[in-house]
Amino acid sequence: MESGGRIDALGVGEPIMTSKERIRRLIVDKEPADRVGLYDHYWPETRRDYWVNEGYPDPEVVPTDFFGYDIVETWAVNDAGPLRGQDGMVEETDEWKVWRDGFGASLKTWKRKSGTPEHMDFAIKTREDWDRVKGSLLELDPGRVNVAESQRVLEVGRRDQRFTCFGHQFCIELMRATIGDMVMLPSLLLEPEWIHDMLRVWTDFFKRHYVYVFDTIGRPDGMWIYEDLGFTNGLFASPATIRELMLPYYKELIHLYKHDYGLPVLIHSCGDIRKAVPLMIEAGWDCLQPMEAKAGVDVLELADTYGNALSYMGNINVQVLNTNDKAKVRAEVQRKMGGMIERRMPYILHSDHSIPPDVRMETYRYMLELHAEHGAY
Numbered sequence: 001m002e003s004g005g006r007i008d009a010l011g012v013g014e015p016i017m018t019s020k021e022r023i024r025r026l027i028v029d030k031e032p033a034d035r036v037g038l039y040d041h042y043w044p045e046t047r048r049d050y051w052v053n054e055g056y057p058d059p060e061v062v063p064t065d066f067f068g069y070d071i072v073e074t075w076a077v078n079d080a081g082p083l084r085g086q087d088g089m090v091e092e093t094d095e096w097k098v099w100r101d102g103f104g105a106s107l108k109t110w111k112r113k114s115g116t117p118e119h120m121d122f123a124i125k126t127r128e129d130w131d132r133v134k135g136s137l138l139e140l141d142p143g144r145v146n147v148a149e150s151q152r153v154l155e156v157g158r159r160d161q162r163f164t165c166f167g168h169q170f171c172i173e174l175m176r177a178t179i180g181d182m183v184m185l186p187s188l189l190l191e192p193e194w195i196h197d198m199l200r201v202w203t204d205f206f207k208r209h210y211v212y213v214f215d216t217i218g219r220p221d222g223m224w225i226y227e228d229l230g231f232t233n234g235l236f237a238s239p240a241t242i243r244e245l246m247l248p249y250y251k252e253l254i255h256l257y258k259h260d261y262g263l264p265v266l267i268h269s270c271g272d273i274r275k276a277v278p279l280m281i282e283a284g285w286d287c288l289q290p291m292e293a294k295a296g297v298d299v300l301e302l303a304d305t306y307g308n309a310l311s312y313m314g315n316i317n318v319q320v321l322n323t324n325d326k327a328k329v330r331a332e333v334q335r336k337m338g339g340m341i342e343r344r345m346p347y348i349l350h351s352d353h354s355i356p357p358d359v360r361m362e363t364y365r366y367m368l369e370l371h372a373e374h375g376a377y
Contacts, residue, residue: 023070024163041350041355087099164221170249222286235272266313272297273291277306290351311348318352321367
């Protein structure tokens, strides 16, 4: 293993920077590094059920270790539900289950494959329901902190000089999880005071819990907020609504992470988020991921519009990758990675969301070979 954390299975030459130095240059300085960064996410069954038959050593082996990614991450506070401890099975068959989670949502999911869960029911449907349960979020609860995994990530980062991230969901993601789309979306317009109350509670919740994490476990190199603002055809709410109801809480939490603790902040936001990018920049986010190509987002267009006001991670179209056609994959990677290198824009190679199981491991390794051969600035 090299000093930058890369496993030299693809013939990668000696890196000039460590992974940590590389990602800091790309995300914090928003400048080109020695080479394009590298990271990715996966559907659970990709390596568990498919790639183990195609050369992946063991589904328990972390891809960051096997492929030598530059980033290692975890959700240090992985439980923000107001009904913590009240989860359990509702219904089950051989193929699927209905599970009630700590947000009070009953969701139907497949057992052996990924997919968007079917929303069956939500325990919290009104402001009165929320007021009855929100008390569990108002005090520090160390039991909500994933101590062992947080320590593991920090140790891996120190050992391999990789860039470490702690992450969590925020505004829209948490509201959708708690009250569902059919209640949340009308409430953005009809009950803004309730929206403000929920977001005030969760902002204080994460400030309280991450101060505890930083002070007792340690600080990562960055924070990663998961906040899906869009779907295939646009945003869940207008930019004006996001500005009024959510932007103040984005700014407040990002200020804590960046200015009080010196941590850059990445945003994961799915869908067609193009109209929200100015708000992301105003809020203070440093890196935008994953830029879904299948929702019409193009990293080169964003870079031409916003320059290095952000750094960029992703946008390699999985609908190209899953053709398993090397010529098409090469064209996709060369256009986007090569285009970002030509523009001298800070870029991290990553799929436009996560790698599904119909992408063969050979195809994915070919994408990494292209990064190794052509990823230098």
